[in-house]
Every structure is written in C-alpha cells, then in structure tokens.
Amino acid sequence: MYYNKEELERLRQKSEEYLKELEQKEKGFQYISQDGKQITCLHCNYDRFDKGTALLNTRGLTFLDLDWLNEGATTLTCKRCGFIHWFGLKVTSVEEESTK
Numbered sequence: 724m725y726y727n728k729e730e731l732e733r734l735r736q737k738s739e740e741y742l743k744e745l746e747q748k749e750k751g752f753q754y755i756s757q758d759g760k761q762i763t764c765l766h767c768n769y770d771r772f773d774k775g776t777a778l779l780n781t782r783g784l785t786f787l788d789l790d791w792l793n794e795g796a797t798t799l800t801c802k803r804c805g806f807i808h809w810f811g812l813k814v815t816s817v818e819e820e821s822t823k
C-alpha cells in the first residue's frame with residue numbers, strides 16, 4: 724500500500740493523539756460535583772477517577788421507594804485505592820468544565 728508524506732504525517736499525529744488519550748485515561752480524570760466542589764476520594768484523598776454509570780433494577784427499587792435511583796447513577800472509582808463513589812446527580816470532568 725502506498726502512502727504519501729502528508730498521509731503518513733497525519734497517521735503519525737493521529738496515533739500520538741490516541742496514545743496521549745490512553746495515557747490520560749490510565750491516569751484518570753478530575754471531576755466536579757453538581758455543587759461545584761472538586762471531588763476527592765473519601766478514603767485516600769486522591770483526585771483522579773474512572774467514571775462509570777450504574778443502572779439499577781427497577782422493580783426492587785420501586786418497592787423500596789428508591790425510584791430516583793432509576794435515573795441511573797454515576798460512579799467514580801478512585802484511581803489509587805479503588806474506592807467507588809456513587810453520585811445521583813451529574814458530575815462534570817474538570818476538562819469539560821473548563822471548556823464551558
């Protein structure tokens with residue numbers, strides 16, 4: 724297959740961006756909760772997390788009068804100690820917040 728110089732350069736940049744993204748992901752992200760406070764780990768005070776979402780079983784929660792949880796929750800897993808934090812409200816990453 725033939726690539727010209729510009730295409731190769733573009734590919735190289737793309738893979739660099741990709742690697743940077745991976746590295747960032749590996750380090751984790753910083754997050755801000757709905758009340759504007761930056762989130763730190765309750766257990767070890769670290770400030771970088773893996774974000775995830777958790778959907779919860781509908782029937783059991785209705786029975787327990789916890790319907791608000793059916794909206795789904797956001798989980799932030801501490802990158803250092805693995806402590807999982809649950810948020811019923813939206814959390815924003817610091818990167819997203821700075822582009823607002």
Ligand SMILES: [Zn+2]
Nearest residue numbers: 764767801804
């Ligand atoms: Zn922690």
